[in-house]
Amino acid sequence: MKHFDAPILDWNYANQHDWCCEHSMSQSPIDIDTSTLEPMMDMGKLQLTYSRTVDTIFDTGSAIQGLATGTANINNRFFNLQQFHFHTHSEHKIDGKLSDAELHFVHEAQNGRLAVLGVFLIEGAHNETLQTLLDAVNTNKSIHNVYLYDLLPKISDYYHYLGSLTTPPLTENVEWYLFKETVEISAKQIQTLKHFHANNARHTQPLNGRKVLFKSFNKNS
Amino acid sequence: MKHFDAPILDWNYANQHDWCCEHSMSQSPIDIDTSTLEPMMDMGKLQLTYSRTVDTIFDTGSAIQGLATGTANINNRFFNLQQFHFHTHSEHKIDGKLSDAELHFVHEAQNGRLAVLGVFLIEGAHNETLQTLLDAVNTNKSIHNVYLYDLLPKISDYYHYLGSLTTPPLTENVEWYLFKETVEISAKQIQTLKHFHANNARHTQPLNGRKVLFKSFNKNS
Numbered sequence: 001m002k003h004f005d006a007p008i009l010d011w012n013y014a015n016q017h018d019w020c021c022e023h024s025m026s027q028s029p030i031d032i033d034t035s036t037l038e039p040m041m042d043m044g045k046l047q048l049t050y051s052r053t054v055d056t057i058f059d060t061g062s063a064i065q066g067l068a069t070g071t072a073n074i075n076n077r078f079f080n081l082q083q084f085h086f087h088t089h090s091e092h093k094i095d096g097k098l099s100d101a102e103l104h105f106v107h108e109a110q111n112g113r114l115a116v117l118g119v120f121l122i123e124g125a126h127n128e129t130l131q132t133l134l135d136a137v138n139t140n141k142s143i144h145n146v147y148l149y150d151l152l153p154k155i156s157d158y159y160h161y162l163g164s165l166t167t168p169p170l171t172e173n174v175e176w177y178l179f180k181e182t183v184e185i186s187a188k189q190i191q192t193l194k195h196f197h198a199n200n201a202r203h204t205q206p207l208n209g210r211k212v213l214f215k216s217f218n219k220n221s
Numbered sequence: 222m223k224h225f226d227a228p229i230l231d232w233n234y235a236n237q238h239d240w241c242c243e244h245s246m247s248q249s250p251i252d253i254d255t256s257t258l259e260p261m262m263d264m265g266k267l268q269l270t271y272s273r274t275v276d277t278i279f280d281t282g283s284a285i286q287g288l289a290t291g292t293a294n295i296n297n298r299f300f301n302l303q304q305f306h307f308h309t310h311s312e313h314k315i316d317g318k319l320s321d322a323e324l325h326f327v328h329e330a331q332n333g334r335l336a337v338l339g340v341f342l343i344e345g346a347h348n349e350t351l352q353t354l355l356d357a358v359n360t361n362k363s364i365h366n367v368y369l370y371d372l373l374p375k376i377s378d379y380y381h382y383l384g385s386l387t388t389p390p391l392t393e394n395v396e397w398y399l400f401k402e403t404v405e406i407s408a409k410q411i412q413t414l415k416h417f418h419a420n421n422a423r424h425t426q427p428l429n430g431r432k433v434l435f436k437s438f439n440k441n442s
Contacts, residue, residue: 026394041331042298076297077263110262111383111396112431162332162394173247173383173394175332210333 026172027205028163029091032212037159040213046117046156046177047073050081054143057136062167063087063200064137064193068148072107072115074177079107079115084148088193090120091166091201092178099182100190102201103151104166114165115175119152124184127151134192153181160213166202180214247393248426249384250312253433258380261434267338267377267398268294271302275364278357283388284308284421285358285414289369293328293336295398300328300336305369309414311341312387312422313399320403321411323422324372325387335386336396340373345405348372355413374402381434387423401435 050070057066063085070081083106090102101121108114129150136143157180164172271291278287284306291302304327311323322342329335350371357364378401385393 038331110259110432111381111434113383160332162334211331213332 025208026162026164026210027170028166028174028176029093029202029204030161030163030207030210030212031093031096031204032159032161032178034095034214036212037214038211040160040215042075044075044158044160044215045073046075046158048117048149048152049073050148052145052147054133054136054146054148056140056142057133058138058140059196060085062197064134064196066133068146070148072105072117074107074115074175077109077113079109079113082106082108086121086193086197087166087201088190088197088199089201091204092118092120093204094120098201101185101193103183105148113173113175114171115177116165117152117158118176118178120179120182121185121190122182123187123190126186127184127189130185130189134189137196151183153179153183155179155181155217157181157214157216157218160215161210163205163210246429247383247385247431248391249387249395249397250314250423250425251382251384251428251431251433252314252317252425253380253382253399255316255435257433258435259432261381261436263296265296265379265381265436266294267296267379269338269370269373270294271369273366273368275354275357275367275369277361277363278354279359279361280417281306283418285355285417287354289367291369293326293338295328295336295396298330298334300330300334303327303329307342307414307418308387308422309411309418309420310422312425313339313341314425315341319422322406322414324404326369334394334396335392336398337386338373338379339397339399341400341403342406342411343403344408344411347407348405348410351406351410355410358417372404374400374404376400376402376438378402378435378437378439381436382431384426384431 051068055067065083065085067083072079085104087102090099099120099122103119103121105117129147132146159178161176163174163176164170165174272289276288286304286306288304289302293300307322307324309322311320320341320343324340324342326338350368380399382397384397385391385395
């Protein structure tokens, strides 16, 4: 990713209005090849403080999206929670494999940097918090006593890379943190999500030389 | 910068190959309007550990560039120094005003994130460290006992925003940290820099809604 070492093409300061710009070289989602991960050297700690009230949850036309407030301290920087939403099936792949669904918590830092925490949802036990949310879709009501952490895994080891939003405007400058541990939701809940959007998942995009890091908080690993 | 709140245009998952991508909305350099700065809330500490050896310094055809190793701990994340180079006159403006020259220390984090520390150089006292570097340009020799900190201001208060490289490929995803305090170099040294490149400065680019933060380490401010 040493872009500044790229060969100098036919440009100079006089023709700078014609300089070509990079286009979409760091897009999301991606297929994560776990054989090529690099251990993340930064501390990489995640501390989430999400409100227990979801202000509203609705169908945007592209996804079921909830609005809630909260902060995420990610690797020692503060981000504000903006919204969370669901994709069925998952957008990211792990070693070529999709999950049943993927939940994205979207955050923005003071400088405009975006960070998304991604959770892979797989068929298994019923998730009561998800059910509370699903029952409230498009009711235009606030939902209280929602423990969003029930939609996050217990172990916070994650894959990290730099990418983009996965829907237009596909803004780059997005930090991705995808939890390795999956969260179970029931087959019926997957069907409910699919009832709204059977396939709201962007195709995986080329890595173009980006590194994917893995952060493990297990001191023995 | 709430890109994810942008109005949904005429797109869907079936036409995703045709989704248009954002193009160059976060470019550098910019003209920093100090009346609109926002105080940076993150700790934002900078800790630089640069080698005292500059491996080589040469004219790339676009700038005088030095190669040296080192690390920068920026807001609690580690970045590796890749190179440093000079622009005459400055690329960034402060309240519409250019400086005589601008020095960029370019760093890369493990995840590929770029961070540039920028120093505004103005006409004043002779700078011995700069002279050592200028005398070595294109000699293809390593330079030892170079104290690069002499080219950095004593007070590390800075302007911060998200931008791009200022030369092709104009890669975005770049964190900018521009020191408020200037560093003096002599009129003769400015002439030497201009002898190599009389005007290797990109025009300032539109802010497009980006925030510019200001970090002050003065507890009384």
